[in-house]
Amino acid sequence: MLFNSLSFAIFLPIVYFLYWFVTSKSLKLQNILLLISSYYFYSCWDWRFLFLLIFSTLLDYYTGIKMSDAKNHRSKKFWFWLSVTINLGFLGVFKYYNFFAESFADAVSVFGMKVDPWVLSVVLPVGISFYTFHGLSYVIDIYKGRIKAEKNFVDYSVFVSFFPLLVAGPIERATHLLPQIQKERKFDYQKSVDGLRQILWGLFKKVVIADQCAEFANLIFNNSADYSGSTLLLGAVFFTFQIYGDFSGYSDIALGTARLFGIELLQNFSFPYFSRDIAEFWRRWHISLSSWFRDYLYIPLGGSKGGTWMKVRNTFIIFLVSGFWHGANWTFIVWGLLNALFIMPSIVFNTNRNNLEIVAKGKYLPSLKELLMMTFTFALAVFAWIFFRANDMTHAIKIVSSIFSKSLFSIPTVHPILPLIFILFFMIVEWFGRENKYALQKLGLNWPSTFRYIFYYLLVFCIIYFSGEEQQFIYFQF
DSSP states (O other), X not given: OOTTSHHHHHHHXXXXXXXHHTSTTOHHHHHHHHHHHHHHHHHHHHGGGHHHHHHHHHHHHHHHHHHHHOSSHHHHHHHHHHHHHHHHHHXXXXXXXXXXXXXHHHHHHTTTOOOOOOOOOOOOOTTHHHHHHHHHHHHHHHHTTSSOOOOOHHHHHHHHHOTTTTTTOOOOOHHHHHHHHHSOOOOOHHHHHHHHHHHHHHHIIIIIIIHHHHHHHXXXXXXXXXXXXXXXXXXXXXXXXXXXXXXXXXXXXXXHHHHHTTOOOOOOOSOGGGOSSHHHHHHHSSHHHHHHHIXXXXXXXXXXXXXXXXXXXXXXXXXXXXXXXXXXXXXXHHHHHHHHHHHHHHXXXXXXXXXXXXXXXXXXXXXXXXXXXXXXXXXXXXXXXXXXXXXXHHHHHHHHHHHTSGGGGSOOSOOOHHHHHHHHHHHXXXXXXXXXXXXXXXXXXXXXXHHHHHHHHHHHHHHHHTOOSOOOOXXXXX
């Protein structure tokens, strides 16, 4: 069930009505409704993998309790590693087995040995990377003594499988989401309106920006041998906006939907393409994943406390793991490596926290220096996204080689005027809304109501007009 589908447009109002007008007097019934709705939502993808979600939930729920009740550290450690091993084991088999098998066969072939790898023909369960990380953060926090195990199975299950975040995040923490699930929630009209406004902007990002850019990005990348360097660069730019519109659009819809039910999820994007350096970019892109790796991998490795060498080492580890998290392909690993290289000067010279505030705060326009910094950072992001989008390393290298050739100075043979106009409109709206959690949060609230509703209806019209065949969200494959 896609957020941009008719089925979700029917599903959401029904759950919303039952939640606030049938079960509102009982927190227990509200949470049971959310759990049933979440399992139904997930089973619409493939009901066969619902058992995997339930098993993962039961595993972490049970091992969490066993850790909290453990009489000694040895017992606590046993239950912790049991949960981690099984969780990562499932993730490894479904997501990475074929990658390792084929990579091993390729490696030994260098020495003249021919190995026929046994490849599994399996479907990647949607959302497995996200709900696995939900559970891992929970058991790690219990093991470290940060939280106590949750004894209410329904409450814990809603934390893991709450349908707005189930298949593509944001990656939540028990310390943030569980207390909201356990607390009585009152209907708030303004919060619902705010949620609908964020859903509207998320749908615009997905349907009008991401899907329109995808048409040309796919055309150019899938036929890259037929195009000049200038056209390939244009394709890379379109993919840059496609993946941002697609993933941040999903996050906006998820956050807005959760707010309809009185729940606040973690912000996942904060206008990353207005960043002045790569360090700032990664504080604003997929925030829940970046902060997860920071808290559960970077800091345990020593963080920034061990001098420049340790910071460099840990930064490379984080970005390589982040690339691998995205998928079992060398292109993702190289994408992570490139971002590690791009961020390295700021790590070495200790300038990675120079740009903590949003650019040109309180101003209409950036300074020339800020504009140049944003342009350079955006260019680095575009270059890295080429590897993320390419089919394999050979494909990526051919595209990069063509871009850095004389044909870069030719006129592009693809002329997608309408998507470029929409991108310009999109970036203007994002710029003027950049100081808020999402672009439409306060933008237009002080306008005359007639102009404000014309603006909203224009967005709705564009969404309906460009809604054709349902396009799956990119991050569902991760």
